[in-house]
Amino acid sequence: MGAAASSAWNRLGVPSLRLPERPRPAWLGVAAAGLAAVALGTVLWRRARPRRRRRLQQVGTVAELCIYPVKSCKGVSVSQAECTALGLRSGHLRDRFWLVVDETGNMVTARQEPRLVLISLTCGGESLTLSATCMKDLSLPIKTPTTNAVFKCRVHGLEIEGRDCGEAAAQWITSFLKTQPYRLVHFEPHMQPRRPHQLKDVFRPTEQIAYSDVSPLLVLSEASLADLNTRLEKQVKAANFRPNIVISGCGVYAEDLWNELLIGDVELKRVMACSRCILTTVDPDTGVMSRKEPLDTLKSYRLGNPSERKLHGKSPLFGQYFVLENPGTIKVGDAVYLLSQ
Template identity: 80%
Template sequence: MGAAGSSALARPGLPAPPGPRWLGVAALGLAAVALGAVAWRRARSRRRGRLQQVGTVSELWIYPIKSCKGVSVDAAECTALGLRSGHLRDRFWLVINKEGNMVTARQEPRLVLISLTCEGDTLTLSAAYTKDLQLPVKTPTTNVVHRCRVHGLEIEGRDCGEAAAQWITNFLKTQPYRLVHFEPHMQPRNSHQVEDAFSPTDQIPYSDASPFLILSEASLADLNSRLEKKVKIANFRPNIVISGCGVYAEDSWNELLIGDVELKRVMACSRCILTTVDPDTGVMSRKEPLETLKRCHEVCRTSSSTACHLILLMIQ
């Protein structure tokens, strides 16, 4: 599921910011995260600044089109509005209906079968049994800018053209859709209007609530031990996957350091029905893994009945 800018992360010798907050990346400008980067936890003790190794970055994912297939990358820049690798930025493209409302895999599960990749100055839309469509990286400025709505909040998006609209419409075969692109000069949405825990200055493009989501392999493995049909990391759509930590260890990660990126934890991410969409078939079961998460939430020690120990992050 898935903001930018928050007050500065507490550093050694400085008091922590009051009240609950979402994870924040305390960095000015850009910071990089790469596969193999060690994740450190800042211990809560009198020795402020003491670090304990808690894991290693095993996977990095960018989801260019909201609800569509992710792109695995070896390294990425952490920007105020999400991960970036070259021209690909996380959830900077969005499918909308004729009213301008966002369309996600909650309404169109087969969106998870569509991918957007980039080579040079060319974007490519792909899906099985469908001819690829190539688009220019830079959307022509003559294309119309739509007033879109994401979770009820207005945001702009430049239309990617008739060819992209027809390609997506023909693939989904339900109703007319269009593809729009968020451009850096456009005004992002305000995260505080999505969740009260955000600062009034926190912003996001098309992500649900936050530009970063972290998941541990251990927590997913524990969930799968309770499921008859295993689920994948892709069911939960995290940006950063951590290996080498204990089961549900992320529940105690209040301050993290990964590479040059400092993170601050605030709360777990409640999971929605999108997690029940099979990322390989685009079929929604509407049951698992949510039903198992609800049954075991007390064992998992989470405050949300459908949280799978995924943590939202923010950059500032």
């Protein structure tokens, strides 16, 4: 067999044919090479064929998209967003790319400082604006000066960097919370992300997050929220649960059964349910933590399977964590399809 044909067969995992060492007609070599080329072409054609199209079943519609620029602070509702491996993005606003830290670099969330939920960060022109009731708006440059220090921070026990946003931002947040000195840091694209696999082994080792708890995307349905509210004396909002994508037009807790979704050209894969903590008891309008509802009610009917206790602990489950399979743009009003074989 000719060298080219033999190499092609070897690449495909097929052993070379060994012929006796004896003179052979020229036409035999040509024929063997021709057969190898035909076989190679057939295999490559089979490999190049697109995968069988999967069936699409519409399961809902995108009702809301929300980005939370500063972890635990107010969300920004957007009409469309780029879906990236690190979460939603709209212009210069990235989901959980800013973080409040204490003087030792530990993350500070509404679990410790409930009034964080009253702070908003918005973007306009070349500046970012911090806003809160009874505080004068503070404008910050979109690009944090490279002369600012880079801190080593900790989010759920994992180290991650953040560039300090400066004294003005630190004083503004400290003055608003009135408890202890805090600083604001920003995650920059060149910094090393955290790996959710180190927190929950159901995530792939390749998945990445910035300052999010454990996943870049959280999906919740309007139907699930409505069902919860029928069980509560005081209604709660989606903002209590801080989802990125809210879906309408589906059944109650339908999101628990969605493994792969297609929204526009974006493909998402479900990883696990979201375990709920005391942060859900913070009223997003007042910044007051009740420490009871809706968490107590969720515990009465949304506890996970005992076999998954290691994954979820004793926390109730509400909403689902997804990761990105194929990037693109999502818009409010987009149809949400369930992908099936």
